[in-house]
């Protein structure tokens with residue numbers, strides 16, 4: 001059960017600059033008064049009544065807290081504390097100050113496959129750990145893959161924003177149609193029972209973008225994008241993939257598979273020849 005302190009976050013932290021928005025909440029930098037340590041604070045508005053349209057159900061916040069409390073891994077953001085006062089829950093999270101992975105890549109001329117592999121390895125290590133605990137992220141996308149710092153030649157990847165994450169329990173089906181159209185798996189769109197394999201589809205999309213700068217299924221509207229996902233209509237356009245290895249394309253093809261049970265798992269990805277050459 002999530003441990004939520006019935007205290008005011010401002011009694012312990014100085015609230016700093018706005019860092020942007022995570023899933024369903026504003027994120028700000030905060031400074032812990034007792035230690036001077038800087039953290040990220042995610043502010044979640046809680047629904048006042050069951051029929052209120054504004055804010056989140058408390059149960060969905062408790063789910064995010066429970067998931068984060070179960071996950072201690074170098075490639076997953078740490079949850080330090082949780083406060084609740086009035087109609088707001090505040091998650092105190094590890095500050096991942098290197099910004100989003102894709103901003104880091106956008107600043108470079110181009111990304112070598114060897115650099116892409118290093119990033120994918122860390123993403124897969126974090127995801128493999130989550131999946132080993134029967135937890136799926138369900139919102140994997142470039143905005144939720146961040147770097148611990150910008151200056152290191154080999155920055156550390158951190159997965160963030162577990163607002164849509166789910167902890168599977170034996171024999172209990174789970175369906176959801178939430179997510180971001182460019183990255184969601186066909187079974188999400190078709191409202192079929194979900195599994196950790198839905199994250200692996202997103203990894204296939206993210207790898208495709210990492211290597212080409214293109215989004216494989218993106219259309220002019222969300223509806224068009226969703227139709228492209230269902231139709232599995234993507235290709236390796238030679239104008240963008242002429243320098244990409246066949247191993248990299250094989251890695252992507254083994255993830256963008258319609259049947260979730262036929263997709264590579266995170267563990268299988270880490271053993272794929274593109275990631276772990278023989």
Ligand SMILES: Cc1ccc2c(c1)c1c3c(c(C)cc1n2CCCN)C(=O)NC3=O
Pocket residue numbers: 019020021022023027040042077093094095096097098099100143144160161
């Ligand atoms: C330096 C920086 C800038 C923006 C940040 C964050 C950190 C950040 C963080 C987190 C979340 C959920 C959202 C965050 N955002 C919002 C945008 C995330 N794609 C978080 O959990 N730790 C962060 O540092």
